[in-house]
Amino acid sequence: MLKDITIGQFFPGDSIIHRLDPRFKIVITLIFIIMLFTGGTFLCLAVGAVYTLMAVLLSGIPMKMFAKSVKPIMPFLVITAVINLLLMNSGDVLWSWKFIKITHDGINTSVFMIIRIVLLIVGSSILTYTTTPITLTDAIEHLLSPLKRLKFPVHELAMMMSIALRFIPTLIEETDKIISAQKARGAEFDTGSFMNRARNMISILVPLFISSFRRADELATAMECRCYHGGEGRTRLRQLKSAPRDYIALFITILFFALVIALGHICK
Amino acid sequence: MMSGNIIEITGLHFSYKAEGDDKAAAEVLKGVDLSIKEGEMIAVLGHNGSGKSTLAKHINGILTATEGKVIVDGIDASDESRLFELRQHAGMVFQNPDNQIVSSIVEEDVAFALENLGVPYEEMRRRVDDALKAVGMYEYRLHSPSQLSGGQKQRVAIAGIIAMRPRIIVLDEPTAMLDPQGRREVMSTIKRMNREQGITIVLITHYMDEAAQCGRIAVMDKGRIILDDTPEKVFSQVEIMKKVGLDVPQVTELAWELSRAGYDISPETISEEECVKAILKLFAE
């Protein structure tokens, strides 16, 4: 059923990674991503891999969850690897057939790229697996708050994001209901001609739009009744508090980053 | 307050302005007078389109009178500079439980108004917990609203209002979309708020059994209040109630029919117990 779909990828748990301050987690993830793209050697990548593995183990999230997050991008990985393999002409030629040449460098680049992207996906999955979407939104609002001075609507964006998160399950359930109701009137969504199916999609979309507008209108009134007037002077029930462990995590990450930079220099 | 009335509505008229044509505006409220005492629990009963929801929306300034005055807790509801103060004093709960819950975590939704009002964290935490306990939803504080039943969602919405520490709660058909279990939960929560915290309750409804649980009923029809009295007195007007498209309790209707046939039974019978006793008496004579 549609409503069984989970929103975001949050995987409940109580690991040290789950407990980290989401703001730190975002910053750490950013550093991690930069780290992966600094230092173009296998040794640097190995450091990144050790770091990722450490984080994965600490998060207590089963390996198969990470396999699941890598799976959808597999085709993309294979295609880019093949392209790299074929287009890279420098280095020792290992095998050739007509105009196709497989070189040592080509294999190196392909393997390097695959490892880098897999690490990237796994590393950022740790963030989304251990942080609820709503906390993430909150953390982003905090991190972006300096932009408020530049008149950037940080609070409004965060509010929109959190309302969207709140209403996703409601709208999924509603879509489910509308589909059943139209099926009961003989609408077909998985069989029939293309034109017919397209027309039948309208029978879902129109009611869904209308009800979303109605919801938006009612929600706006309800928010006004509860004295909503934008982000100014607002306090929050959810307090983001940093603890020593957050600084330690950040410190370790920076340490790894420094190691990657150093290795990158030495190997050159 | 001098009058002792927490809500004082006098000569209230209201028209929705038709787009582009002021004259075509339909008058929804045609001169409503209503005074409500502090601590009262009053039901405003009426069919769809009788103007009851429109009336409710004047109490916390969502709509402003075309003519007439609405004074709530000493605040003139048309005074825009005191709008937040007014809304804090008179909270509002709506019909659709889904469309008034803002946050994806129960306790954060309850905190929403307090966050807007800039209440400091420590106090907010205390008030949110108190409000959740008051409606019996404390153990659900970390749940997502989508995991709750309709009745539970409405109780969360009520907690969100209670947290503001209002003196009045206006509920606009809060049970219309609920099943009987949810309706019972919501009704008992409202009654408890009234009894234990002394909050004035204005319950907009078309369910006569809910109105019967209030101390006073105002019946609306065509933008006017046509009856305003105790449930016994109001329901005994069986003919008027039926004419304006409303129900009366079955026992009231039965008593009224019997009394019309000349038997000694009061049409002001609204409870089953009273009805049983009266019938036993008829047969004992």
Next chain:
Amino acid sequence: MAILQTEELTYTYSIGTPFEKTAVDHVDLSINEGEMVGVMGHTGSGKSTLIQHFNGLLKGTSGRVLLDGKDIWADKEKIRDVRFQVGLVFQYPEYQIFEETVFKDIAFGPKNMGLDDEEIKRRVYDTAHDIGLREELMERSPFELSGGQKRRVAIAGVMAMEPKVLILDEPTAGLDPAGRDKILGHIKAYHERTKNTILIVSHSMEDIAEFADKILVMNKGKLFCYDETKKVFARSKEITKIGLDVPQVTKVFSELRDRGLDFGKEVYTVGYAKELLLKKLREKENGRIA
């Protein structure tokens, strides 16, 4: 004759997960042609899941559903035809309206059946008449109508398929007493004209008492009972026990019986209560005079 039957119908969802739950549990049921059935049960009793099996929106994990004696799943390809024969109107059906005109929206079902224009037109006008929608509304946008009218358009959309069995899930939810009486009245008139089988899910015992010949009660996924209205109300104490309400007059008469005033009849409508009491009171007076 039985039109709709279930044999050992069971539906379990989320099998193999911690959320596994049996919503419909070995239900054996036989509904006769032309019956007007009230369906009750509190939220989570399985009644909504059950009715979605009748037109094949859900397929039981075990057991069968028979329409006219034939297994509705005998030919998977034909399940759409089952939906035309067993019409299902969901709760708050006005939210499924999508066409530009009332006519087109009511015609959606008949059109999907592949009927010709002439027949579609006849059906749309017939059902509009049955449900009390004036002809001049037919070319209006359904979104301009009042809540009660929209609800009736949506119900007409299913009725126009002229199903042998019409199932309505809380057709009066959220309506005021006048709107409720109007819709129930129209459904009753439709039933009298077509003699089709009708199932109405309702939380209001007082409404069910007014229209139903038979009552189906679901409790915790099981069929609690399916019987004539008066026989079901004779078990009002058991019904109250499983968390359902019985009409106020039924409670009054049950209390009277407990206090030694037994009329020997099941009372569940005000009209009948009045008639019965007046008759008995007169008998008593006459007895005294004589």
